[in-house]
Amino acid sequence: MKHKKLIGLGVAVMAAFLMAQTPSGAYAAKGDQGPDWSKYQNDTGKFGYNTDKFAIAQLGGTYGGTLIDQVTYPGQIQSGLSRGLRMHTYLWYGVGGSTDLGAKALDYYLPKVQTPKGSIVALDYEDGASGNMTANTDAILYGMRRIAQAGYTPMYYSGKPYTLSHVDYKRIIAEFHDSLWIAAYPNYLVTPKPNYAVFPSMDGVALYQFTSTYIAGGLDGNIDLTGITDNGYGKQPTPPKPTPSPNPSVSNQDYAQNGIFTASTTVNVRSGLANNSSVVATYAPGESVNYNHIYIVDGVVKAGYVAASGNTRYVSVGLIPGESFGFRSASNTSRTYTIQYGDSFWSIANKLGVNMYTLAAKNGKSINSMIYPGQNLQY
Known part of the structure; x- marks a missing residue:
């Protein structure tokens, strides 16, 4: 059992979520159920029902900068795998709005993950948020990016009210589609199946934690709405949409690109720096330009080639507006x-x-x- 759980009240969810209870051919795991475990479920975990297909175990976490391992994690992973469950991992992510604390936690815990590459590594963010929503979200996104870079499927766990108060979740799902694991319970009675009347209606929910009393005595129960728990078990995660990077500035800099340059729009190669210099060659989109170098000096695109005499000549390249290149440092060999x-x-x-x-x-x-x-x- 995690720390405090947030119970959300709501109205009946639309039919699309009701359909999530039925597995589909596209995603074998869609509609599957399973528990999540922390140290309270002991070394071997606490099992819910014979129909469960997955479980998510806590590796450890950061509590305001203090790293605490869950010594039960290795045993729970092995126990779940031996029972045929698809095992996944979560971390308590009490970093508030600090990316530095997030870095400390991920540096320490990512090498300790014992579930397969591609499997879920979730950040449990339900306590200790700062008063700065942007900073909180930045710290969460930093952690999720690190998880993805390490080859796992990143997820964000919390309750809906806490998320809406402290996190810009739309930024999360813009970068990591369908990556939310959200809790909302109807009550504390034994609940073997989700009650969609209290579903946390939000975009991007892939796992729904629908109870903390899955069985008598208490156990968190979850349902997979998208097939995400197949990740790492025969299905690899879909890469999230990359965050756009700004175009590099070319003013007063020297960039070079070795090898063959291929135009994406028509390129006129001229014999001098001025646009009215004579055109010595024209290359159409997709046509290879066999220069030794393409480079830029003070914002002017230039090309270097070896003339018939064996001497290196340099010419400017006139570009149609919108033409772009990939750049690398001129001082290094391309590898x-x-x-x-x-x-x-x-x-x-x-x-x-x-x-x-x-x-x-x-x-x-x-x-x-x-x-x-x-x-x-x-x-």
């Missing part, structure tokens, strides 16, 4: 790394022997930007 599941800027930088801040900047990102398996990074 590419393909992101793997579980990677973060920190782990990649250590693997490659580079600075993680420099690595992120070279790719137009910060160390808190989302990265996804299969993407390429220049370093």
Whole structure:
């Protein structure tokens, strides 16, 4: 059982949520139920019903900067897996509005997660919020980004009233669609099935914690509304929409890109810096331009190529408005790394022997930007 639970009252939810009780072919887990566990459910967990398909165990948490492990976590994970449950993880995330405390917690706990890559790692945020909603939300999003970068499915847990008072949840679901795990109970009677008359009607709810008295004696009961508990068990999470990064400034800077440059709009290559210089070549969209370098100096796009004489010549490139390039530092040789599941800027930088801040900047990102398996990074 977690700390305090928030009981929400409401009206009957629309039919779309009622349909979530029935599993679908698209998501095998949709409509599945299961408990969540903390130290109060002992080393082996407390089981609800034979029909349960998943459980979510507490790894530990940060309580205003104090990190406390749940010694029951490893045993609960193994016990649940041995019973055929899809096991997932949550952390008590008592960071208020502090991203620094969030970083401390994630640095410590992410290496200790014992559920599979792709599985849920939820942030339990139901106490200790600061008076600054923006800061609270920033700290939550920071934690969820770190979880995603580590290769897991991030979720946010709380009650609806607490969330509406302290968190801009729409920012969360704009970046992590269907990532909310929300609690609302009709009463404290034994409740084996969800009562949708008190459903916390919000966009983005993927898990509904519908009771803290799932069975006699007390146990949290949850229902999967979207199939999210399949993640890590034959189904990988859908990458969230990346947070847009600002275009790099080109004024008084020198950027270069080795290799073949491919135009996305028509490019006129001119023999001088002025737009009225003679055009020496024109390249259409998708046509390869076999220059050794494309680079920018003081906002002017230039290209370098080897002339027939063997001497390197430089020409400016006249662009149709809206043309854009990818940039990298002119001082480094271009190398590419393909992101793997579980990677973060920190782990990649250590693997490659580079600075993680420099690595992120070279790719137009910060160390808190989302990265996804299969993407390429220049370093």
